[in-house]
Amino acid sequence: xxxxxxxxxxxxxxxxxxxxxxxxxxxxxxxxxxxxxxxxxxxxxxxxxxxxxxxxxxxxxxxxxxxxxxxxxxxxxxxxxxxxxxxxxxxxxxxxxxxxxxxxxxxxxxxxxxxxxxxxxxxxxxxxxxxxxxxxxxxxxxxxxxxxxxxxxxxxxxxxxxxxxxxxxxxxxxxxxxxxxxxxxxxxxxxxxxxxxxxxxxxxxxxxxxxxxxxxxxxxxxxxxxxxxxxxxxxxxxxxxxxxxxxxxxxxxxxxxxxxxxxxxxxxxxxxxxxxxxxxxxxxxxxxxxxxxxxxxxxxxxxxxxxxxxxxxxxxxxxxxxxxxxxxxxxxxxxxxxxxxxxxxxxxxx
Numbered sequence: 001x002x003x004x005x006x007x008x009x010x011x012x013x014x015x016x017x018x019x020x021x022x023x024x025x026x027x028x029x030x031x032x033x034x035x036x037x038x039x040x041x042x043x044x045x046x047x048x049x050x051x052x053x054x055x056x057x058x059x060x061x062x063x064x065x066x067x068x069x070x071x072x073x074x075x076x077x078x079x080x081x082x083x084x085x086x087x088x089x090x091x092x093x094x095x096x097x098x099x100x101x102x103x104x105x106x107x108x109x110x111x112x113x114x115x116x117x118x119x120x121x122x123x124x125x126x127x128x129x130x131x132x133x134x135x136x137x138x139x140x141x142x143x144x145x146x147x148x149x150x151x152x153x154x155x156x157x158x159x160x161x162x163x164x165x166x167x168x169x170x171x172x173x174x175x176x177x178x179x180x181x182x183x184x185x186x187x188x189x190x191x192x193x194x195x196x197x198x199x200x201x202x203x204x205x206x207x208x209x210x211x212x213x214x215x216x217x218x219x220x221x222x223x224x225x226x227x228x229x230x231x232x233x234x235x236x237x238x239x240x241x242x243x244x245x246x247x248x249x250x251x252x253x254x255x256x257x258x259x260x261x262x263x264x265x266x267x268x269x270x271x272x273x274x275x276x277x278x279x280x281x282x283x284x285x286x287x288x289x290x291x292x293x294x295x296x297x298x299x300x301x302x303x304x305x306x307x308x309x310x311x312x313x314x315x316x317x318x319x320x321x322x323x324x325x326x327x328x329x330x331x332x333x334x335x336x337x338x339x340x341x342x343x344x345x346x347x348x349x350x
Contacts (some may be wrong), residue, residue, distance in 0.1 A: 001289055001324040004041065006297035007319030008038030008076045010243065013301050014308060015045050016133050024048050028071040035316035038076040039068065040136065040298045043123055044100070045081065046252035053314060054126035061129040068266035076296035077241055079136040080123045081186065082317070086116035087172070088140030088192070108195065116140075120172045134175065134240045136215050139185050139193040139202065147194075158201075165192055166205030173209045195226060196234055213240040216288075217300065218279050219227035219247035224259060224270035229283055235293035243300040245320055246277030264304040273303040273311035274318040285322045297323060 009031050024047060030148050031039055043051045053060045067074060082100040089097050089109065100108040120137070143161035146153050153161050176183050182199035185193050185202075191271050199214065216239045221228035232239065251268045254260065259267035271277075285297075299315040301308050312327040 001296035002292045003326050004242070004285065004288060004293060004297050004323050005076075005295065006038065006323055007036050007310065007316045008040060008074075008194065008296045008298040009034075009036045009038075009315065010038075010040040010079070010083070010298050011048065012045070012079065014044040014312065015042070022047060024067065025071075025247050028068055028073055031312075032071040034312055035320065036073065036299075036300065038074045038080055038296050040076045040296075042079045043119070043126070043336045044080075047307075049078070049126075053120040053125055054129060056125070058129045058196075061126065062270075065130060069222045073144065075130055075132060076331075077132060077134050077136045077184070078123055078127055078130070080120055081136065081138045083116045083119035083123075084137035085140050085183075085191075086112055087120065087168050088142050089113075090142050090145050092145050093141075107322070117168065117172060121175050124172075124176045124179040124181055127176075127181045132181060134182045134184050134213075136184050136186060136241050138188060139169070141190060141191050141192040144190055144194075145282055147220075160199050160206050161192065165202060170206050170209065173206060175210045177209075181194045181211070182213045182240045184213050185209050186215040186217055186220070188217070188220045189224065195224060196231060199235070213238045215239075215241040215243060216283060217243035217245055219243075219245040219271055219277070219302075222247040222249055222279060223257070225249065229280065229287060231286045232284070232291065236288070236293070239288070239291075239293060239301055241295055242288065242293065242297050244251055244274060244281065244297050244315075244322075245300045245302060246272045246274050246279050246281075248277040270304050271302040273301065273306040274299065274315050276303070276306065281318075281322050285324055289324045289326050 011027060014021050014027065016022060019305045020030040032138055041048050043049055045096055061098065086097060086100055094109055101112045101115065123135060142164060143158055146157060173183060187193050187199055203212055216237055218228040221231055249269045255268050257269065259269060264270055297319050299319060302309040303311050
């Protein structure tokens with residue numbers, strides 16, 4: 001068994017225009033002062049990283065690592081959640097997802113897709129230059145508008161969508177393989193990879209690519225009413241990254257999983273700060289430790305009630321308390337001894 005690393009924090013939800021959230025140095029000091037040991041970096045945030053430069057310059061990456069380590073922090077993973085989303089976008093969402101793209105490709109879906117794929121290529125190279133082994137992203141979605149089969153889906157629609165998704169991602173997966181980095185898809189509503197079955201469908205289309213792995217975030221599984229503990233049993237060999245995010249599901253006689261088009265605060269399924277939801281993190285950390293997960297436990301803050309500052313302050317000790325320092329000996333070793341073949345044979349009547 002292996003000990004999970006942490007606590008770490010995903011910086012995407014904290015970046016802003018005011019100190020300490022407006023520069024790498026200041027947000028690193030803030031995170032370190034709160035007790036975090038790692039940061040997950042959103043690559044679309046140019047105040048944190050120059051992705052193009054990181055992909056081409058090992059010197060730049062060494063300097064970036066030095067700056068971050070001066071605050072007693074490590075980079076856990078790079079994230080391309082927004083760019084990964086743009087690898088595959090159904091036309092129904094073109095205008096809304098253009099918000100994630102640079103001005104020069106807005107309104108140009110094919111050019112936007114090419115830009116997104118290039119961003120993933122750069123992220124693979126940058127991850128290698130930074131000495132990282134895992135990368136966090138979204139899959140994007142072509143079939144999501146058809147997730148509920150009414151009206152009846154045309155035969156072959158889902159299969160065609162997943163084949164096209166695989167066609168777009170296979171060269172990216174190959175690039176990550178060349179750079180020795182795992183892609184970790186965060187299964188998430190709104191993505192074609194949103195649960196275990198859809199992930200398996202994708203795996204089949206990419207020929208079980210060794211780099212097509214998972215970012216485990218139990219909050220999205222709770223909101224879908226999946227068994228998030230059993231999910232670990234099914235997919236532990238593919239879980240290479242971990243978001244520690246809490247959630248709760250409070251169905252009523254008026255709404256359930258779909259949320260009735262309500263705001264986050266008024267939905268049955270809500271994201272909460274760590275410890276305020278219903279997720280059994282004690283069992284999660286035990287399961288992941290049992291299955292030799294030795295990546296980072298990264299807090300992702302998204303709460304509809306509590307402030308981000310309070311959530312961040314409470315997050316580091318929460319994760320610290322849940323990390324299990326795994327044992328290197330069996331509890332009954334005191335009763336053991338050298339292998340005695342004759343004793344074994346006598347015990348078995350042989």
